[in-house]
Amino acid sequence: MPDQSRVAGGVLDGLMQPRPLTIAHVLERAERLFAHKDVVTAGGERLTYGEVAGQVRRLATALDALGVPAGARVATFASNNRRHLELYLGVPATKRVLHSINIRLSAEHLEYIVGHAEDDVVFVDRGLLPRIWPSAGRLPGVRHWVVLPDGTDTPIPADPRISDYDELIAAAEPFTGSFEDTFTLADENLASGLCYTSGTTGPPKGVLYSHRSTVLHCLGTLAAGLIGLCESDVVLPIVPMFHANAWGLPYGAVMAGASLVLPGASAEPAHLLRLMAAERVTVAGAVPTVWTSLAPQLRDHDLSATRFLLGGGSAVPPALSETYRAAIGVPITHSWGMTEVSPVGVIGGTRTQHRDATAAEQVAVRAAQGQPLPLVNVRIADVETGAELPRDGQAVGELQVAGPWVAGGYFKVGEAGSFTGDGWLRTGDLATIDADGYLRLVDRMKDLIKSGGEWISSVELEAAIASHPDVVEVAVVARPDPRWMERPVAYVALREGRATTADELLGHITPMVAKWWLPDEFVFMATLPKTGTGKLSKLALRDSARTA
Template sequence: MLSTMQDVPLQIRRIMEHGLNRHSTATVDTAEPGGLRTSTFAEIGAGAARLAHALKELGTGDGDRVATFMWNNAEHLEVYLAAPSMGAVLHPLNIRLPGDQVVFIANHAEDTVVVVDNSLLPLFAPLLPRMETVRHVIVNGPGELDAPEGVTVHDYATLLEGRPATYDWPDLDERQAAAMCYTSGTTGDPKGVVYSHRSIYLHTLSLVAPDVFDLSFRDKVLAIVPQFHVLSWGLPYAAFLTGCSLSMPDRFLTPEPLAGFVKASRPNKGAGVPTVWQGLLGYVKATPDADISSLTSAVIGGSACPPVLMDAYDEMGITLLHAWGMTEMSPLGSLARPPRGADADAVRAHRLTQGRFIASVESRLIGPDGSVLPNDGASVGELEVRGPWITASYYRADDPEKFHDGWLRTGDVGHISPDGYLTLTDRAKDVIKSGGEWISSVELENHLMAHPAVAEAAVVGVPDEKWGERPLAAVVLRPGMTADYAELRDFLGGEIARWQLPERWTTVPEIPKTSVGKFDKKVIRNQAAQGLLDIKKI
C-alpha cells in the first residue's frame, strides 16, 4: 500500500524560496574594511537569480561544476543558492590547501566556472593555468587577472548588471548532485564527497532543531566556519530555512577585526573552530573596549574544545557547544547539549563529550576483532555511522577500507553512553599504543592546555624500544610565561594514570595546523623522526 502524500522533491530552491517568501527582510552582514555591508535576503535572492541567468548564458548546464574560491560574504551566499538551484553543482574550493592540492581537486571535479574574491587573486592566479577544465573566471570586486588562452575573465557586478531579478528555477530530482566538497587530504589525495538536494535538505532540517543549533528568525549567527569547509556546516541553508540572519566575516578573521565585526553586527550565536575562538578570547581579555557581549552561545567543532577555553567563555556568559562531524557526513553527527535535570557536575561532563547523536545518524562501535561493542560508556572502539546525509562512497575514487557493510568508518576511536553521548578518545591514526594499551593523545592535550602557562599542546606517539610507542608532548607556552617539563608532568599526574605520562617533551613556537584548523600531528611526528625537535627526556 502506498501513501496518499504529494511527491514534492526536496530541493535547495525550496529552501531559498521559503527564505525569500517568508523572511525577505532578514539580513546578511558582510565585513568590509572599516565597517560592514548589509544585504537583505530579498537582495541576496535577486542576486542569485541574476547570477543564474549569467551562468546559463556562459553555458553552465545540469551537473556542471561551479567552483568558488572565496571568503564568507554575500556574493558567496548568492553562488550557494544559484548554482544548485539551477541544476549545476556548487563546489567550494578550500583556499587554505596547498596549491597543488587545489589544482588536483579542481581538475578531479572538472570545474568549469570559478568565482573568485578579488582579495584572493594573488593566491589563485598561479593556479589557474593548471586548471584544465575551467573556461570562465568571475572576479568578485575590482582586480586584474591574466588568464590563459581559452579562459574568459568576468567582473561579478558587471556580469550581473541588468539581468532579471527572478529566475524560472527548474524542478530537479532530489537525488541529483547539488554540491561537493573534498576532504583535506592529510593522507593521500583529497577525496570528493557529493551531496544531493535531498541530503542537504534533510541535514538542514536537523541542523536547526532546538536540541542542535537551535536557530530561528529571532537569531543572527556569526559564521566563522568557512564556506569552503563542508558548506559552512550548513549554516547558509539553515539561515534561509529559518530566517536566521547571518554575520559573514569575509577575510577579517584575526582577533582584532573579528572582535570589531562582532561589535558592529551584534550576532547572538556563532560557529567556528577552537583556534579562532581561542584567539578572540585573548584579544577580548586584553582589550577593554572590545565588545562581544551580544553572543550568548557558539557551536565549536573541527577539533576538540579544550575545557579551559569552554570555562573562559562561560565566565563571559557565552556557552560553547561541542559538535562533531565529518566532510563525509555533510557534516553534522552530534552536538553536546546536557540532558534536562542534570546537576552541575553532570552538565559539565556532558558538555565535554562530542555530544548526543542527532536524529537520523545511526552509530555503532567496532572492536579490534570486528565485533559490535555495547553503548555502555566504557567499551572503546572505532566509530561507524550511517544515515541519509552520510556518503556511501567517494567521487571517482575507490576506498573500500573506508566503508564497511553499508557503514562509514570514521577513523575516530571512542565510547558511547547508554543515552547516546559520544566521547572520542582519539583518531585511530593518533591513538598511542604503548605496551599493548591505548593512550589517548586528546586527553593528554586537554589536560596540558588547562595549565595556565600552556597556550597549545599536541601529543603524538614516537617509537620506544621497550613499549613499542610512548607519548611525546609538544607545548606552546603563553607569551611571558614559563614552565619546566617536570612541572607540566606533575600537573598531568593529578589527572592521568602514571603509566600514561609522557617522558619526552619539546617546546615549539606553534602547533602545525591543517587547512581547517586541526592540529597536524603528522608534521610533529615527521619532525621528531627527522631529529628536528629539541626533545628532552625526563
C-alpha cells in the same frame, strides 16, 4: 478526488504530494518570507535577503550565458562573503553543483581536486587570485574564471577567460520563474555540492552532497535543544564556507530566516569580536584554535547577545569551554562531524537529566561530543571483529555512522574499505557511547599512541595539558622508541609572556593521567602548525617528532 493509494501485500502508500527537497525551496522561502532580513559582510556591506535573491536570479541567467550546463561543477575559491553566499544558493538552485575549494590548499592538491572534479568555471575572490591563477595553465578543463570583487586591488591578468562578477551580474536579466518548480520528484537526489576531504592519508576524496541531504541537514541545524537556529538569531559562521559548507550554518540560517554575518577574509580575534558585539551575534561556529585565539579578549567586548557557540573540527578542551562559560556565561558546545556527514552528526551540551548533577559532573557532560541529531544513527564496533559494542560508556570501538545526510560513497573513487557491509560509514574515530547515547571521542585511530603494548589517548592527554592556565595550544603525537615502540611527545604553545617549564607541566598533569602516559618531552613553540581548515596539523608534528 479518487483514492490513488496502492495496495501491495496489504501495505498502503501514503497520499502526500511528491514535492522534492531542494535548495531552491530554501532560497525562495527566504525571498518570500524574510526579504527584509540582513546579510552583513565585514567591511560595512549590508544587503537584505531580498536583494541577495535578486542577485541570485541574475546569476542564474549569467551562468546560462556562460554556457555552464546542468550538472557542471562550479568551483568557488572565496572567503565568507555575500557573493559567496549568492553562489551557495544560485549554483544548486539552477541544477549545477557547488564545489567549494579550500583556499589554503597546496598547488598540488588544488590542481588535483579541480581536475578530479572537472570544474567548468571557477569563481575566485580578487585578493585570492595569486594563490590559484599560477595553476590556471595546468587546469585546461576550466573554461571561465570569474573574479569576485572583495575590496582589494590585486592585479587581474589580461586573459579572455576572466570576467568580473559584478559586471556579469549587472549585465544579466533576472530569472523570473520559480526555481523550485523546475525540479521534479527525482531531482531531490541530484548533486548539489561537492567538498573534498583533507587528503592527509592519500589523495583528497570528493563528498557529493544531494539536495535532499542538504535540506535534511538544514532541518537538523534547526532542531530545538541542539543548535536550534531560528528567525530571531544572528548567525556568524567563522568556520570557512569551504569547510564542509561552513557546517551547514549558512543554509540553516537562510532556511530559518536568521540574519547572517559573514566575517570576510580576516580571522583576527579583535575583528571577529568587534563583529560579534556590533551585530549582536547570537550563534557562532569555529574550530577550537579560533576560539582559543579569541579567549584573552572576551571581556573587552559586549557579547551579551550570544546564546550558542559551536566548536568542531577537533576536540574542544574542557578548560577552553569553561573559560567562555566563566567570561560570557556561554560555554563552547561540542559537536562531532566530518565532511562525509555534511558535516554535523552529533551535538553536545547538558539535558534535563543533568539538572541536578554537580558542577563537576556537568563539566564532564559538556566535555563529551554529545548525542546524535535526529535521523542520524551512531554505533561503535570492535576494530578487529566488527562486532557492535555495548553502550556502557566503557567499551571503546570504532565510531560508525549512518543517516540520510551521511555519504554512501566517494565521487569517482572506489572506497569499499570506508563502509561496512551493511552500509555504515567507518569514521576512523575511536569512541565510547553511554546509556544516554552520549558520544565521547577517545582518539583518531591513527593518533593513538601504542607504548609498551598499551594504548595512550592523545585526546585525553591533550585535555590534561590544556587545563594548565598558561597553555594556549597543545598537540600530542607519537615518537618512535626502540624499547617501547612509541612514546608521547607534547608540542605546546604558551600564553604570551609566560615561561612555564616542562617540569611544571609534568607536575600539573601527573595527578590526572597514568604515570606511563606522561610525555617524554615537551616541545615549546610560538604557535603550532595548522591545516588548511584551521585544525592543528598532527601530520606536520609527527614528521617533526620522527626527525628530532
